[in-house]
Amino acid sequence: AQTVTQSQPEMSVQEAETVTLSCTYDTSESDYYLFWYKQPPSRQMILVIRQEAYKQQNATENRFSVNFQKAAKSFSLKISDSQLGDAAMYFCAYRSGNQFYFGTGTSLTVIP
Amino acid sequence: NAGVTQTPKFQVLKTGQSMTLQCAQDMNHEYMSWYRQDPGMGLRLIHYSVGAGITDQGEVPNGYNVSRSTTEDFPLRLLSAAPSQTSVYFCASSRRHRLYEQYFGPGTRLTVT
Numbered sequence: 136a137q138t139v140t141q142s143q144p145e146m147s148v149q150e151a152e153t154v155t156l157s158c159t160y161d162t163s164e165s166d167y168y169l170f171w172y173k174q175p176p177s178r179q180m181i182l183v184i185r186q187e188a189y190k191q192q193n194a195t196e197n198r199f200s201v202n203f204q205k206a207a208k209s210f211s212l213k214i215s216d217s218q219l220g221d222a223a224m225y226f227c228a229y230r231s232g233n234q235f236y237f238g239t240g241t242s243l244t245v246i247p
Numbered sequence: 248n249a250g251v252t253q254t255p256k257f258q259v260l261k262t263g264q265s266m267t268l269q270c271a272q273d274m275n276h277e278y279m280s281w282y283r284q285d286p287g288m289g290l291r292l293i294h295y296s297v298g299a300g301i302t303d304q305g306e307v308p309n310g311y312n313v314s315r316s317t318t319e320d321f322p323l324r325l326l327s328a329a330p331s332q333t334s335v336y337f338c339a340s341s342r343r344h345r346l347y348e349q350y351f352g353p354g355t356r357l358t359v360t
Contacts (some may be wrong), residue, residue, distance in 0.1 A: 144287075170348050180337065193321035226289060233278065234305065235295055239258060239289040 142237035148217045149246050155202075156212045158227030163243050165189075168230045169203070169210045174240075176224040183225070184211045186210060219245050248273050253338050253352035260328040268323040268355050270338030276350075277343040279321040283307065283334040284354075290337065296321055297298045297343060328359045 138161045148154035160169070171183040186194045186203050194201050198218075202211045214221055222245045227238040253267045272279065280295035282305075292305030296315040310332060312324040321340075323331060335356050339349035 141289075178335065178354045179337075182348045185348055205289075229340075233295060233303070234292060235280070236292075237282075237290040239287055247292075 137212065138170070139227055139236050139238040141225075141241050143229055143241045145242045145244070147244040147246055148214070148221075150217055150219060152217055153213060153215045154217055154243065156214075156225050156227075158210045158212070158238055160208050160210065160227070160229045160236075162208065162229065162231065164231055167203075170228040171199070171210075171212045171214070172200070172226045172228060172237075173221075173223045174226065175220075180226075184212065215244075217245050219247065221245050250274065250339050251338055251350050251352035253336075253355050255355060256353065258355060258357050260325070260357065262330060262359060263330060264328050266325055266328065268325075268336055268338075268357075270321045270323065270352060272321075272338075272340040272350070273319065274340060274350065275318060276340035277318070278341040278349075279315065280305070280339050280341075280349065281311070281313065281321070281323045282337045282339065284331075284337060285334050293323065293336075325357075328357075329352050330359045333357060333359045 140159045167188045169186045171181050173181045182197045198215045200213045224240045225241045229236045251272045281293040293305045294313040296302045306340040334353050337354050338352040341347050341349040
């Protein structure tokens, strides 16, 4: 069964600094997709970034980038120049076929 | 586009009561799903559908029923509510190809007493 593990329940970062959130997953498949979602206190789930497993190049979206290590089954999220609005719960997710699997989340605090 | 809408936003039920959580999307997405979110457990898939008339079970389907009579709507029915079903419920939709991310509704906070 596919599983997604986020080993950091809570993280904090100073405003304007960089933080990396970890995610590992377990799968026997070779073709899949990975996502990071952000959930602010409003509860709305917002897509941050996605990565296709067949692409070796790491995805980047403005201040957000991933470090995708397929052999290690690792998919970490780096947030650069952290802003107060980045404070939220972050979920790593894996999609295979018709099912999505989510990690347990990392709560990110941004310190002014 | 309204995206994914859910009603109600909050609900309190007594043990044994039944109710339906409504979900609708206006993006013509084939794929729709229901999750529950509990503290420390992330989102867990309850049921999903890949098109009208097609549904399947996810990780935690017991105590819930779904149907998909139209592309737009995917209601979730609680047959006989239990305190263990106290949770936040999210509906989501997506285009069918696995490249695509899911769009989420605003969630329903359900409390069963």
